[in-house]
Structure formats: C-alpha cells, structure tokens
Amino acid sequence: MKKIILIFFLLLGSFSTQASGEPQSPDEPVDAFGLIMDHISDAHQWHVVDYTNSRGHEVHINVPLPVILWHNNSLWFFSSGHFYHEQEPQQLGNDYVILHEEQFYITGDEGELEMDAEGNIRNASPLDFSITKNVASMILSMALLLLMFLSAGKAYARHGIAPARGFRAVLEPLILFVRDDIARSQIAKDKADKFVPFLLTMFFFIWINNLIGIIPFFPGGSNLSGNISFTATLAVFSFLVINVFAVKDYWKHIFLAPGMPFPIKILLVPLEFIGIFTKPFALMIRLFANITAGHIIILSLISIIFIIKSIYIAPVSILLSLVMFLLELLVAVLQAYIFTLLTALFIGMSTTKSEH
Amino acid sequence: MELLTPSPGLVFWTSLTFVILLVILRKYAWPSILRALKVREETIHFALEDAKKAKEEAEQMEHQRKKVIDEARKERDLILKEARQVKSEIIEEARNEAREEVQRMLEKASRDIEMQRKDAMLEIRKTIGNLSVEIAEKILKEELSGEEKQKKVINAYLNEMNFN
Amino acid sequence: MEAMSFTAVGLGIIVLGAGLGIGKIGQSAIESMSRQPEMSSKIQTAMIVAAALIEGVSLFAIVVAWLVD
Secondary structure, three states, X not given: OHHHHHHHHHHOOOOOOHHHOOOOOOOOOOOHHHHHHHHHOOOOEEEEEEEEOOOOOEEEEEEEOEEEEEEOOEEEEEEOHHHHXXXXXXXXXXXXXXXXXXXXXXXXXXXXXXXXOOOOEOOOXXXXXXXXXXXXXXXXXXXXXXXXXXXXXXXXXHHOOOOOOOHHHHHHHHHHHHHHHHHHHHOOHHHHHHHHHHHHHHHHHHHHHHHHHHOOOOOOOOOOOOOHHHHHHHHHHHHHHHHHOOOHHHHHHHHOOOOXXXXXXXXXXXXXXXXXXXXXXXXXXXXXXXXXXXHHHHHHHHHHHHHHOOOOHHHHHHHHHHHHHHHHHHHHHHHHHHHHHHHHHHHHHHHOOOOO | OOOOOOXXXXXXXXXXXXXXXXXXXXXXXXXXXXXXXXXXXXXXXXXXXXXXXXXXXXXXXXXXXXXXXXXHHHHHHHHHXXXXXXXXXXXXXXXXXXXXXXXXXXXXXXXXXXXXXXHHHHHHHHHHHHHHHHHHHHXXXXXXXXXXXXXXXXXXXXXXXXXX | OHHHHHHHHHHXXXXXXXXXXXXXXXXXHHHHHHHOXXXXXXXXXXXXXXXXXXXXXXXXXXXXXXXXX
C-alpha cells in the first residue's frame, strides 16, 4: 500500500510536506486537532460548559456518568467523577484501574502505565460497558423516540382515522414517506409491510441521533451516529434482516450464478459472496464518515478563530459554520434516508423471487 | 485508528437500545399507527370510489331524464301534429258534408218545385177541363138565349178565369 | 508524519473521483428529470442509489487510506 501511495506521490510531482507541520511550538496553545478529536470521540463524562468565574478560576461543569467494567468475571460500578477529579487509581478487586485518554487500563497500585519501545501502552484493558456520553445520548434518543411514538400510537388508537393534529401531523408524512417511498418502492408488494416497522425504527433511530449529534450544547453534541460502533451495530442488524429473510433464489443467485458460463461463475461467485458483507459494510462506513465529517467541518470552522487568533475572522467562520450546520441538518435526514433506503433495497433484492 | 475500532461496550448498548426500541415500538406504536393510516387510506379510497360511482349514477340519471324529456317532447309534437291533421281532416269533412247537404237540399227543393209545378199543371189542366165543361155548359145554356149573349158570357167567364 | 501527506494526496484523489462521479450522476439525473418530470421520483431513487454506491466505494477507499497510514 505504501508503494501505491508512493507512486501517486511520484505521479503528482513533489509536494511539500506542510501537513506534517503539527503545531509543536510553545506559542501555539490551541490544539485544534486534539480539540476536534475530543469532540468526536466518546467520553466517560458529559461536558456541559467551561467558563471563568469572577475570581478568575476556570470552572468545568461536567456530568459524571456511570462506569461499568467487567473484570475477573464480575461487574464493577464507579462514577466517572472518580477518574477525572482524583487521579489515583481505583481499586478493582486485586487490581487497580485508571482512565487514560478515555481508555481504562489495569495497573498496579501506583497507576503506572507500561510503554513499549514504540510508545504503545502494554497494560491490559477491562471490558468497558460504561454509560459513556454516547450511550447516555442514545438512551436520551430512545426515551424521545418512545415518548414520541408511543403517544402517537395511543393517539392513533384513540382518534382512529381522524386527520392527525399537532405533533402527529409532523410525524405522519415521515411515516408515510418511509412506508411508501422506502419500503413499498423497494420491496415486493406482498412483503413490504412486514419490514415497515423495522425500517421505521431504523430511520427514526438514526435520524434522531444525527439530530442530537448536531445540537451544539449540552444534551446534544455527542457524535453517536458518527461512531463506528453505532453504525457497525446498525449495519449488523441490516445484514441480519437482509440475509435471514432472504429467499432461496437469492442464495442460488449468489452461489450458483445461474445462466453464466463456468469461467465467469468462478469469478462471480466469490464477488457475490463478498458482496453480502460489503453492502452492510458500506452502510456502516457511509453513516460513520458522513456524520463524523460534518462534526469535523463545523468544529474546524470554529477552530479557525482560535488558530488565526483574530476576532475579524469570527463572523466569516461563524457564518460558514452556520451554513454547514444547516447542511448538516439536511445530511442528518439524508443519511438516515439513505441508510434505510439501501437497507430496503437490499431486503428487496434478497426477498424477490426469481430475478431471471 | 482509534476512530475505526468498534468498542464492545458501545456495540452492546447500541444493540440493546435498538432491540428494545424495535420490540416496544413494534408491539405498541407501529401497529396502531400503521393500521390507522391504512384504514384512513382505505376509507378515503372507498369514499372517492363511492363519490365517483354516485357522480356516474347522477350523470346517468340526468341523461335518462333528458332522454325522457326529449321523448315526451317528441311525443307531444307528434300528438300536436296529429291533432292538427285531424282537425283539418274534420274541417274538410264537415265542409264536404255541408256542401253535399246543400247540394242535396237544393236538389230536393228543385225536385219539390218540379213536382209542385207538375201538380199545379195537373190541377190547372183539371180546372181548365172543369171550366171548359162549365163554360161549355153555360155556352150551351146561353145559346139558348142568343148568340150575342153567349159570346158575352163566354168572354165574361174567360175574363173571370184568371190563370194564376 | 510524512505518510500523512501521502494519505492526504490519496484522499484528495479519492474525493476528486467521487465528486466527479456523483456530479455526473446528479447532472444526468436532473437532465432526465427535466425531460421526463413524471418519472422524477423513480429517477431520484435511482440517482440516490447510484450516488450511494459511488460514495460507498470512495469511503471504502478513504478508510483503506486511513488504515494503511
């Protein structure tokens, strides 16, 4: 791979290695890269606001979150406050645990980390089931979804077919959109309705988490739907639904490639087989990359103010980030739509009988 | 890359959350929402269908009404036409009959006149005969008293006899 | 850190290709939509699917570029 990159490099002529100029100088206090990475990574506490109080002290307001660790066949519960405020290692049975760059490590009672020659940490990590910022935001989204749709469901059960009013009037076109333009347009008519609840849940779950992610202040701001774990899990659910409900013809189409000459079969079958996995993989990467990129762009635009250290750039940067924010609102719904649409498309492909 | 490494904790929580959402919403929210939407759609569909049918029926009825009216008008025209024809026929007939009657009456009158004339002639003839006999008698009687006188008597009777 | 710039060049090329591809799709989709407005919704779906496939490939390439970095 390095060679390919080198060839690209040679083809494109000599490029100066400006990008390697990572700010190292002491008179550059703003580490924009680190700041952005902090924002798009998960954390064990929920950052609310920083400010400087009247006495000139910096105040960080953070919500501590529960830490749940699995170590030596038992679960351990802490408040994450212990790990941020007190730097001492916390006891975990016979071992101790510290939080280093949002990652837990098993250490001795001194809380020392062992590094190897390349600077990688050699300490073991316990399995981390903590309610992190992302998990907390996901629970919030779940509560919102349940509130929205259970009340809507009750209202529909009570009012029957009367035209939707209030919040239901907002939800209804979206539900109809998912049912008609996603499920029914991609999946065979007699099967579409079976998948509508799954697709609806997926659509609204992704969308609301995208939206919570772009809210810039406290209950939002987590990068959940731009987290690979989240998108991977959803992609696995897509994968399961696509393949569990697949009909015989779909498997025949993949493994036998009917109607093809033998040499092409040899080529096609492995490709089709890999395709089973690349489809959900692409779903995972797409959602992850789009949402993360959106967060990075907005944060970078804001960071320009601090990098250039000029108040005059602020209006430009804020205007640009506002535009990006609006774009992200669009991307939030678009990515939820694309994830669901492609899932529906793949379901449609796997549940259609005899394509030939 | 740290960003690209899934963390088992978040995978676990995401799966749990998604499954909970899927189960709860699938059981308590989506069925009632989707059923209501479906029922509404079908109701609207049927209502539209009914409206369409009703409209078609109304159109058909209107059409029928027009047809009936047209027929009635035609019939009326026909009846009027017939009546007019009958009227003219009746008039014609009456006129003919009147003409014939007049003819007949005229004929009868002339026949009567003829007959009366004949009767009168017969009467005259008879009277003349009688008169002639009487005259002859008187002449015969007068002859007895002179020729002159006889002539005078005949003339006198003849004068008396007025042929009316 | 030097590899970072190679990656950056690679990412640039990927984005170039993806941008060209998706731009072409958008262009032809809009052209066909203006030609056949009644087919708009079908064309739109096809456009999004095609764009998503290109996007998927290019994101895949971006991830590979990142991973080998």
